[in-house]
Amino acid sequence: MKTLIVHAHPEPQSLNGSLTGLAVATLESAGHEVRVSDLYAMGWKAVVDAADYGPHASSPLLIARDSGRAFDAGDLTPDVRAEQEKLLWADTVILQFPLWWYSMPAILKGWVDRVFTFHFAYGVGEHSATRYGDRFGEGTLAGRRALLSVTVGGPESHYAARGINGPIEDLLFPIHHGILYYPGIEVLPPFVVHGTDRLTAEEYADVAKAWEQRLLTLESTEPIAFRRQNSGDYEIPSLHLREGLEPGGRSGFGLHVRG
Amino acid sequence: MKTLIVHAHPEPQSLNGSLTGLAVATLESAGHEVRVSDLYAMGWKAVVDAADYGPHASSPLLIARDSGRAFDAGDLTPDVRAEQEKLLWADTVILQFPLWWYSMPAILKGWVDRVFTFHFAYGVGEHSATRYGDRFGEGTLAGRRALLSVTVGGPESHYAARGINGPIEDLLFPIHHGILYYPGIEVLPPFVVHGTDRLTAEEYADVAKAWEQRLLTLESTEPIAFRRQNSGDYEIPSLHLREGLEPGGRSGFGLHVRG
Numbered sequence: 077m078k079t080l081i082v083h084a085h086p087e088p089q090s091l092n093g094s095l096t097g098l099a100v101a102t103l104e105s106a107g108h109e110v111r112v113s114d115l116y117a118m119g120w121k122a123v124v125d126a127a128d129y130g131p132h133a134s135s136p137l138l139i140a141r142d143s144g145r146a147f148d149a150g151d152l153t154p155d156v157r158a159e160q161e162k163l164l165w166a167d168t169v170i171l172q173f174p175l176w177w178y179s180m181p182a183i184l185k186g187w188v189d190r191v192f193t194f195h196f197a198y199g200v201g202e203h204s205a206t207r208y209g210d211r212f213g214e215g216t217l218a219g220r221r222a223l224l225s226v227t228v229g230g231p232e233s234h235y236a237a238r239g240i241n242g243p244i245e246d247l248l249f250p251i252h253h254g255i256l257y258y259p260g261i262e263v264l265p266p267f268v269v270h271g272t273d274r275l276t277a278e279e280y281a282d283v284a285k286a287w288e289q290r291l292l293t294l295e296s297t298e299p300i301a302f303r304r305q306n307s308g309d310y311e312i313p314s315l316h317l318r319e320g321l322e323p324g325g326r327s328g329f330g331l332h333v334r335g
Numbered sequence: 336m337k338t339l340i341v342h343a344h345p346e347p348q349s350l351n352g353s354l355t356g357l358a359v360a361t362l363e364s365a366g367h368e369v370r371v372s373d374l375y376a377m378g379w380k381a382v383v384d385a386a387d388y389g390p391h392a393s394s395p396l397l398i399a400r401d402s403g404r405a406f407d408a409g410d411l412t413p414d415v416r417a418e419q420e421k422l423l424w425a426d427t428v429i430l431q432f433p434l435w436w437y438s439m440p441a442i443l444k445g446w447v448d449r450v451f452t453f454h455f456a457y458g459v460g461e462h463s464a465t466r467y468g469d470r471f472g473e474g475t476l477a478g479r480r481a482l483l484s485v486t487v488g489g490p491e492s493h494y495a496a497r498g499i500n501g502p503i504e505d506l507l508f509p510i511h512h513g514i515l516y517y518p519g520i521e522v523l524p525p526f527v528v529h530g531t532d533r534l535t536a537e538e539y540a541d542v543a544k545a546w547e548q549r550l551l552t553l554e555s556t557e558p559i560a561f562r563r564q565n566s567g568d569y570e571i572p573s574l575h576l577r578e579g580l581e582p583g584g585r586s587g588f589g590l591h592v593r594g
Contacts, residue, residue: 087396089395116382122445126345140532176383182381238575238576239574246587246588
């Protein structure tokens with residue numbers, strides 16, 4: 077495998093730092109190639125602005141159009157081009173981050189906002205009576221697999237089906253389906269560590285063992301069975317899921333996973 | 336009303352810029368006080384790091400503990416303190432942003448990550464057999480109301496109950512419930528403009544009229560009926576919703592809205 081780990085924590089001596097370090101060591105020991113984008117260490121610029129789109133950015137700025145033009149012309153900034161190249165190099169992508177306010181840290185959202193440009197991650201493919209562009213299972217990054225490795229301060233029960241925060245799979249759906257599956261990446265079930273506010277050394281040993289196990293079985297892990305956009309399951313162009321496809325009573329985000 | 340508008344778009348001559356400008360004009364004409372945090376114009380620092388927590392930040396950095404200590408000691412950076420003061424001043428908060436990759440732009444997530452510190456927005460209140468801290472309907476920002484004003488490139492059908500992106504109310508739930516309601520803010524139904532990739536001048540006139548109408552009725556609009564954490568609806572400390580409370584068949588995020 078060729079694995080890109082995108083790491084988003086400011087403290088190297090954190091649980092996230094340990095999990096990334098363990099991932100690099102485990103994958104390399106097993107003969108795999110690994111590259112790490114350590115966003116804090118890189119001083120990653122988190123915010124989209126006109127400076128991203130080179131000397132030909134329009135005024136007023138039109139983000140989709142400008143990012144697509146800059147992508148086509150090779151005018152994107154070197155930091156963004158380097159990340160796009162890493163994504164094209166990789167067959168496996170791991171995003172390592174703490175869940176802050178029920179989503180990614182801003183620096184990682186800024187990696188998505190800046191790297192997933194028009195014509196690279198969206199605005200790809202043809203529209204017709206049976207296709208609505210290459211999206212949701214098709215696209216520039218098809219053939220790749222991704223995995224979220226997420227640390228969560230609170231206890232697992234708060235993120236269960238009836239937990240007050242909402243189910244963790246629903247909280248991660250906008251990332252799994254909306255960010256990763258959109259440009260074609262298959263998404264593996266996430267690795268989630270709960271209760272990190274009070275993790276003991278003994279508990280960390282169990283976490284580390286479970287993480288190694290997940291890393292060593294990445295190639296045989298079944299992805300989440302998201303429905304492909306252009307498979308016939310959706311009406312085009314409304315992109316409503318056709319009636320009658322859902323397993324009994326499923327609703328909300330769960331509709332978009334095959335039964 | 337005293338309204339704080341947090342504005343997150345890099346281009347003043349954008350739809351988001353127009354909506355914020357219209358909000359300021361409309362609210363001030365109606366005799367209300369308005370303050371705007373224009374995050375791009377302010378050069379808002381989007382990423383949490385040790386520099387946020389003053390000269391006494393610990394090494395290794397422990398974000399919750401350090402942010403709580405810095406909050407208690409008045410050691411937070413002036414930019415963060417100013418935003419906390421604006422939130423305490425306001426009775427109404429509007430977040431104006433484009434939906435990028437199914438969530439907020441990084442700069443706005445970074446406003447949340449940095450301003451919503453321990454002891455200010457979380458880690459508040461007592462834990463007991465009947466209370467799990469002041470959260471979800473109680474907390475530092477109780478008594479305030481908030482509204483998301485969101486521009487969305489794609490058409491409304493893609494965000495409907497059976498739409499491929501998932502329902503817009505579920506995509507916004509982590510912000511509504513997880514960010515705003517958590518420290519006690521009541522959340523009004525969002526103002527969402529769809530199809531902004533192709534918005535015509537005639538359509539903008541209708542959008543502007545609808546936005547003015549929402550702004551002038553903020554005080555009489557009913558908030559989303561999220562369940563209070565400490566109301567008896569949840570078991571403590573598991574924070575599972577008690578069985579039998581949900582209206583017929585509701586599941587997922589919808590469980591946390593009263594019937």
